[in-house]
Amino acid sequence: MNNEKDRVTIYQVAKAAGVSLATVSRVINKQGSVTPATRKKVEDTIASLGYRPSGLAQALATNRTTNIGVVIPSANYVYIANFLNGITDVAKEKGYSLTLFSTSHSREEALQMIEKVISSHVDGAIIFDDQLDSEDISHIASYNVPAVVIDQKVSGEKVANVLFNYDAILDQTIKRYYSRRGDKKMSFLHVHNAGRLLAHAEKKFIKAHEEMGKDYAIINCDDSYTRTYNYFCEYFKTNRKGFFIAYRDSIAAAVLNAATDSGLNVPKDVEVMSLVGTKYAHIVRPTLTTFSIDMNEVGKRAMYMLTDLLNHSLVEKTAKFDAELVRGGSTIDRSGSDPDYR
Amino acid sequence: MNNEKDRVTIYQVAKAAGVSLATVSRVINKQGSVTPATRKKVEDTIASLGYRPSGLAQALATNRTTNIGVVIPSANYVYIANFLNGITDVAKEKGYSLTLFSTSHSREEALQMIEKVISSHVDGAIIFDDQLDSEDISHIASYNVPAVVIDQKVSGEKVANVLFNYDAILDQTIKRYYSRRGDKKMSFLHVHNAGRLLAHAEKKFIKAHEEMGKDYAIINCDDSYTRTYNYFCEYFKTNRKGFFIAYRDSIAAAVLNAATDSGLNVPKDVEVMSLVGTKYAHIVRPTLTTFSIDMNEVGKRAMYMLTDLLNHSLVEKTAKFDAELVRGGSTIDRSGSDPDYR
DNA sequence: GAACTATTTGTAAGCGCTTCCAACAAAAAT
DNA sequence: ATTTTTGTTGGAAGCGCTTACAAATAGTTC
Numbered sequence: 190m191n192n193e194k195d196r197v198t199i200y201q202v203a204k205a206a207g208v209s210l211a212t213v214s215r216v217i218n219k220q221g222s223v224t225p226a227t228r229k230k231v232e233d234t235i236a237s238l239g240y241r242p243s244g245l246a247q248a249l250a251t252n253r254t255t256n257i258g259v260v261i262p263s264a265n266y267v268y269i270a271n272f273l274n275g276i277t278d279v280a281k282e283k284g285y286s287l288t289l290f291s292t293s294h295s296r297e298e299a300l301q302m303i304e305k306v307i308s309s310h311v312d313g314a315i316i317f318d319d320q321l322d323s324e325d326i327s328h329i330a331s332y333n334v335p336a337v338v339i340d341q342k343v344s345g346e347k348v349a350n351v352l353f354n355y356d357a358i359l360d361q362t363i364k365r366y367y368s369r370r371g372d373k374k375m376s377f378l379h380v381h382n383a384g385r386l387l388a389h390a391e392k393k394f395i396k397a398h399e400e401m402g403k404d405y406a407i408i409n410c411d412d413s414y415t416r417t418y419n420y421f422c423e424y425f426k427t428n429r430k431g432f433f434i435a436y437r438d439s440i441a442a443a444v445l446n447a448a449t450d451s452g453l454n455v456p457k458d459v460e461v462m463s464l465v466g467t468k469y470a471h472i473v474r475p476t477l478t479t480f481s482i483d484m485n486e487v488g489k490r491a492m493y494m495l496t497d498l499l500n501h502s503l504v505e506k507t508a509k510f511d512a513e514l515v516r517g518g519s520t521i522d523r524s525g526s527d528p529d530y531r
Numbered sequence: 532m533n534n535e536k537d538r539v540t541i542y543q544v545a546k547a548a549g550v551s552l553a554t555v556s557r558v559i560n561k562q563g564s565v566t567p568a569t570r571k572k573v574e575d576t577i578a579s580l581g582y583r584p585s586g587l588a589q590a591l592a593t594n595r596t597t598n599i600g601v602v603i604p605s606a607n608y609v610y611i612a613n614f615l616n617g618i619t620d621v622a623k624e625k626g627y628s629l630t631l632f633s634t635s636h637s638r639e640e641a642l643q644m645i646e647k648v649i650s651s652h653v654d655g656a657i658i659f660d661d662q663l664d665s666e667d668i669s670h671i672a673s674y675n676v677p678a679v680v681i682d683q684k685v686s687g688e689k690v691a692n693v694l695f696n697y698d699a700i701l702d703q704t705i706k707r708y709y710s711r712r713g714d715k716k717m718s719f720l721h722v723h724n725a726g727r728l729l730a731h732a733e734k735k736f737i738k739a740h741e742e743m744g745k746d747y748a749i750i751n752c753d754d755s756y757t758r759t760y761n762y763f764c765e766y767f768k769t770n771r772k773g774f775f776i777a778y779r780d781s782i783a784a785a786v787l788n789a790a791t792d793s794g795l796n797v798p799k800d801v802e803v804m805s806l807v808g809t810k811y812a813h814i815v816r817p818t819l820t821t822f823s824i825d826m827n828e829v830g831k832r833a834m835y836m837l838t839d840l841l842n843h844s845l846v847e848k849t850a851k852f853d854a855e856l857v858r859g860g861s862t863i864d865r866s867g868s869d870p871d872y873r
Numbered sequence: 874g875a876a877c878t879a880t881t882t883g884t885a886a887g888c889g890c891t892t893c894c895a896a897c898a899a900a901a902a903t
Numbered sequence: 904a905t906t907t908t909t910g911t912t913g914g915a916a917g918c919g920c921t922t923a924c925a926a927a928t929a930g931t932t933c
Contacts, residue, residue: 196675198889209913214891221892222910241650241674245591246889249918254587256630264606265616274607277633281640286651287631288598291619298623308583309628332583333538414810442814449816468756472784472815474791540919551883556921563922564881588919591888 197240206234217242248310257495258311258334260290260302260318262384267467268437268484269317272339275488276315283496285312294382296320307332313495315339319384335498337491340386342507349494349503351487355390355464355512358480362514363397366432369523373432373460376406378444380436383412387436390464394434408433414443421447431459432520438463438470438477445473445519460520464512475518482510539582548576559584590652599837600653600676602632602644602660604726609809610779610826611659614681617830618657625838627654636724638662649674655837657681661726677840679833682728684849691836691848693829697732697806700822700854705739708774711865715774715802718748720786722778725754729778732806736776750775756785763789773801774862780805780812780819787815787861802862806854817860824852 203213208227215221216231223231234240248254259276261269280287290306292299299320306314307329316326317339329336330345337349363375377394380387391407398405410417421444435441441463448459455461455475463470466479490508497503516522545555550569557563558573565573576582590596601618603611622629632648634641641662648656649671658668659681671678672687679691705717719736722729733749740747752759763786777783783805790801797803797817805812808821832850839845858864 196889199891200889210890211892211913211915212911215912218891222912224911227911239674241646243591243652243889244650245587245596245652246918247891249585249587249591249920250889250891252918263616264612264619267609267612270606270609270612273631274605277606277631281633281635286647289615289619289629289631291623293623304583305628308586310585310587332581414813439810439814446814446816468781469811469814471756472781472788472811474788474816538919542919552920553883553922554881557882560921566881569881585919588888589921591890592919592921594888 196243197238199240199242202231202234202238202240205238206231254310254312255284256286256288256309256311257492258288258290258306258309258314260292260299260306260314260316262294262317262319263291264289266437267439267469268465271467271484272317272488272491275485275490276492277488279489279492279496283492285492285496292318292320294320294384300325303329307334313337313499315491315495317491319386320382335495337495337498339487339491340384347498349498349506349508351491351494351508351510353386353482353510353512355386355480356393358512358514359390359393359464360397362480363394364401365523367401367403371432371523373430374404374406375432375434376408378417378433378435378440379407379409380412380440381409383436386464390434390436410440412437412440414439417443418447422451425451425453425459429453429458433459433461435461435463437465438467438479441477441479441519442469442473445475445477455519456521462517462520466515470515470517473519478517478520479515480512481515482512486510538585539580541582541584544573544576544580544582547580548573596652596654597627598630598651598653599627599834600630600632600648600651600656602634602641602648602656602658604634604636604659604661606631606633608779609781609811610807613809613826614659614830614833617827617832618834619830621831621834621838625834627834627838634660634662636662636726642667645671649676655679655841657833657837659833661728662724677837679837679840681829681833682726689840691840691845691850693833693836693850693852695728695824695852695854697728697822697854698735700856701732701735701806702739704822704856705736706743707865709743709745713774713865715772716746716748717774717776718750720759720775720777720782721749721751722754722782723751725778728806732776732778752782754779754782756781759785760789764793767793767795767801771795771800775801775803777803777805779807780809780821783819783821783861784811784815787817787819797861798863804859804862808857812857812859815861820859820862821857822854823857824854828852 199210199213203210208231212223213231215223216228257280264270288309288311290302292302299318313335315337323341323343326338326343327345330348335347339351340353342350377391379391410420417440425448433444441461445455445461448455453459462478464480466481470477470479487510494503541552541555545552550573555573557565558570599622606612630651630653632644634644641660655677657679665683665685668680668685669687672690677689681693682695684692719733721733752762759782767790775786783803787797787803790797795801804820806822808823812819812821829852836845
């Protein structure tokens with residue numbers, strides 16, 4: 190064992206074992222034929238010298254890094270952390286490392302990260318960003334970096350897509366709401382820069398309302414629990430009723446708590462729900478109704494698709510995840526006989 | 532712009548610009564002297580060829596990767612995500628990338644990850660693991676990988692430490708509880724494999740009780756919100772009173788919700804608090820009392836320490852974070868005149 | 874304008890590994 | 904005993920870059 194010494198190289202191992210570089214390389218890569226005797230000899234000197242192959246040099250020589258770049262807005266959202274977790278599990282199974290690129294919801298930073306991904310020489314990338322358009326992203330494909338793009342359709346030979354589908358369930362939920370006894374005005378919580386998914390849902394929300402000729406509101410709010418909570422505490426001083434749809438459940442939780450803390454009853458006076466559902470939705474009381482997609486599964490799926498892409502064995506280049514309605518106590522169940530509604 | 536072509540190398544740039552490799556290298560690294568005229572010429576051909584230096588080759592040649600390895604149990608905990616977020620911010624500021632190594636709370640995997648960190652040729656590492664002992668970790672230092680170790684004292688020339696201090700506040704809180712009107716039996720929620728921090732706190736908890744001659748309980752529970760919630764729903768059928776200390780706030784939230792949902796009053800019948808405090812603590816009702824440390828700050832600090840370590844400018848090799856008592860409504864405030872206790 | 878210095882550029886040797894190809898030895902076939 | 908086949912090794916080039924060091928050019932000074 191060497192302590193505080195310079196890195197042991199394959200050359201030193203070869204010398205110590207009395208063989209050539211090539212032979213050592215063969216035993217560490219377990220390929221090519223080596224006599225059991227010499228293999229053992231080499232393995233022993235590797236162990237006694239404490240040799241570790243340099244991933245860098247290997248990568249340069251083989252043109253494979255076994256490294257995947259992951260582009261996300263920030264690790265600080267639970268749904269992103271879930272997504273990351275899914276990726277991590279599969280990456281470990283498949284022997285890949287992950288390099289994180291976080292864009293902080295800024296288009297500029299996102300572009301910069303894409304550049305970084307390209308020069309960082311990753312074998313592939315998973316891109317879950319909400320600021321770039323498909324042209325920005327297809328740029329990465331032109332540099333021969335296989336990529337799986339989340340929540341966006343980007344085409345290219347080495348690009349696969351994971352798409353979310355909130356449309357159907359959102360539309361259906363809104364229409365059912367009005368067709369039963371929906372007596373509250375619906376509001377959609379708009380968050381600046383929250384990205385495509387939200388923007389798309391917002392459009393659907395508006396469209397559904399216009400189709401039904403119903404009045405609605407768009408409320409601008411902050412992507413922060415505390416600020417949203419404070420805002421709604423103020424809001425509920427004058428507005429004592431409403432149905433709110435937020436992007437993330439932690440924002441919905443802010444509305445819910447503000448309502449409860451303002452002496453309102455959820456769901457009688459105020460109904461709330463969100464698109465993204467994480468553990469927050471289960472922890473609040475009443476629990477939150479969400480249109481949910483399991484982000485852990487999305488991460489896993491994305492990583493599987495990427496490894497298939499790298500092995501040229503990916504057949505279906507687009508995966509679609511349909512949001513499911515997960516009922517909580519924050520809305521009134523309007524299905525069937527409405528047992529909860531008195 | 533080249534599309535779908537092989538990587539453009541520095542050699543091609545040199546040739547196209549009619550200069551030598553060395554000159555191109557000088558302009559991309561902005562060092563050594565180059566005539567403005569040739570610089571421009573080179574920059575132009577770089578742009579027109581769409582050349583990007585290979586980080587890999589640079590790293591191999593300079594022996595610097597500008598890459599930091601981050602070892603964590605899992606990204607799926609909010610406090611870890613917060614920590615990661617702090618690291619990310621500083622890393623971006625300092626121009627480092629992050630490679631993630633997740634150990635899944637397994638000692639075996641953790642050891643494996645340490646090996647990976649070593650051969651991945653990172654410039655440094657931040658290690659927040661709960662399974663390894665200091666000997667395991669000091670192993671990494673012997674391979675000349677500068678490291679900042681979280682929540683553990685590891686010594687070595689190139690090792691720095693970030694330590695947490697829950698002892699004082701925990702001891703003080705327990706003793707104050709009994710010296711005022713603490714009438715409920717205290718229980719500590721033990722989670723298998725949750726690591727050092729918890730184990731240490733548990734010891735302190737027991738010690739404080741023995742010093743005061745008070746009865747206490749250790750409850751084994753799962754590191755999962757749902758399972759803990761179910762367990763305590765059962766538990767509260769027969770036990771209608773108690774003071775519970777959990778490790779993470781989401782576990783504490785499970786106890787809190789189970790109590791409320793069982794018709795108990797928090798904090799009158801059941802008091803709950805946790806060591807780690809995240810957004811969960813603010814979202815539940817009543818809010819949770821926690822012994823909190825701002826993990827985002829911990830991440831930032833760790834990364835600053837690491838960059839200083841890499842620049843040989845780190846003076847204080849140990850940083851200590853004291854946990855603060857953050858009062859929520861899940862416990863009865865026993866300071867002063869106990870206004871909430873009627 | 875010669876002698877010298879400062880600045881800009883090119884040459885070539887690595888960084889630590891893989892891998893093709895040739896060389897050789899041992900086993901099998903004739 | 905000789906040729907062919909199979910299996911095991913070593914030599915050497917190359918992955919894309921950096922960086923002494925040498926060479927060449929331009930700029931000073933007397």
